[in-house]
Amino acid sequence: MDDIPVGLASLDLKPAAGTTLTRQLYDELRARILNGALPRGLRLPSSRDLALRLRVSRNTISLVIDQLAMEGYLNIARGRRPTVAEVPATTLATGQSVRQTRIRPLRLSRWADRTRKTDWPFPIEGPPRPLATVLADARLFPHDLWGRYLRRAARRPLTRLPTINRAPLREALLRHLVAHRGVKAEARQIIIMPSAQASLELIARMLVNAGDIGWVESPGYGGARAALEATDATARGITLDDGGIALKGRRDRPRLIFVTPSHQHPTGRLMPVSRRQELLAFTDDTGCALVEDDYDSEFHYDGRPVAALQGLDRNGRVFYVGTFAKSMFADIRSGYAIVPPDLVAVFETAQRRSGQIVPAPVQDALTGFIDDGHFAAHIRRMTRIYHGRRDHLVQALRLHAGDHLTVERPAGGMQLLAHLAPHWDDRDVVARLAHAGVTARALSQHFTGPVTGKGLFLGFAAWNEQEIDKAAAVIGDVLQSMHAPKALRRSGKAVPASGPRQPRPSLSGPKA
Known part of the structure; x- marks a missing residue:
C-alpha cells in the first residue's frame, strides 16, 4: 500500500454521521485542498489504496475523484494517479495571498443604505397578534x-406561450372594478403585479427621476415614500385637512402625488368629491401624475361607497393601484395597477424587465374565483x-381607555386611529403594548416631515370580539400605568384609578 499523505492521515469517515460517505469524502478532500493541507502537485494514493484505508468501496472513491476533477480541484490522466491541481481559491487575481491582504467590505448603494436605516417597513414581530393592522381574517377565507x-x-395545460397579464383575469377584474369601484378603463390597461407595493415601485420608476419631488400624505403610507426614495427622488410630506391632502398655498411642483382617497391611511378619512376634482385640476395644470391606492376600499360601512377617483379622470393622469391581499388573504401575493392606455x-416591458410577474396558475385561479x-x-x-368588529373595537376602547384615547370611527377599511394627547410618546406606548402581547402602530411613525399628532393605529378586521376585548383591556391597563403619578410608578405599588374600579363588563357577542 502506498504511503498516505500527511493531509489525509487524519481522515476518518463516519457511516452514521447523517450524510452519505460519498458526500463526507467530497467535503473533506475539497476542504483540505482549499486550506493547503493537500498542496498543489501532491499525488494522491490509488483508488484501491484509498478504499482500503478509508474502508469504503472503490466506486465511492472513483465518484468523488471524478467530481473533484470535473470542478478543477484534481488533475487526472489515464494510467496515472490523481494530483492536486493549482486552485486559485486562496489567492487574489493579483497573485497576492488572501492572508496578507485586508478584505474590503462590500459597498452598498445609497438606496440600500437608506433601506438599512429606514423605519418602514415595520419589523416583523413573529406571528400576527391583536391588533395588527392591514390584515384580513384569513381564518374566515374559504381556503x-x-x-x-x-x-x-x-x-x-398551456397551449400557447403564457402571457404575463392573462386576458381572462384582466376582463374578470375589470368587470368587478367597474361594478364595485366605478373605474373607467379597458381590460388591457390592467397590469397584474405581485403586490400593491410592487405596483407603486414600478410606477415611481417609470415616472420619477433622481432629484424630482413626489408628494405623499403626512401622515400616510410609508410604502409610498419608500417607492419614491428608491428612485432617488425627494418624498415631500403634505399635511392633511378635513378633505385630505391639502393643496392650498403649495408652490412646489411635484412629478407625482400619492393619495389614499377612499380610506386615508392611517386616519380612515374619506376624500370628498370637491377635493378629488381639485386634485385632478392640479394634475392637469402641472403635468404631474396622480397615484390612487385603493388598498381596502371594498369594505365600506357607513352610507354608499364612494367611487374611485380614477373614474373621474378624463386626461390619463391617474394610476390606480389595488390588491387582493386585503380582500382575500395576505399570502396570496397578488395585486394590480391600472395605467393610462x-x-x-x-x-408591460418594464414589468418583464423587473420580473414582477404573478404565476399564470394563480391568475387563472383568480379568474375562476371572480367569474363564479x-x-x-x-x-x-x-x-x-x-x-361589527369596527364598532366593537370603538366601544371596547372607549370602555377601557376612553380617558386617554380619542377614537376616529372610519367609514370603512380594516383599521382605525385612536388619538393620544400630544404629550404622550406613542412609540413608547407601542413598545409597552408589544411587551404585553398587543400589536399597535404609532401614528408618529406615519409622518413624512414634522410630526403633528400622536396616536395608535389599530386593526380590527383580523380579530374576533374576544380578541378585541382582551387587547382593549391591555391598552387600557398600559395607558393607565403610564398616566399614573411618577412617585407611585417608582414605588411599584398598585396604581388606583380615579375612584373605585368596577369589574369591566364584556362587550363580546357571538364569535364571528
Missing part, C-alpha cells in the same frame, strides 16, 4: 374552495363581519 381553483388551474406597452361569484360573495360576508 378549500380556493384550493380547488388553484388545482384546476395547475392541471390546465398609451403607457400599457412600456409598462365567490370573490364578491366573500367581500359581502366580510363587510358585515368587519363592520
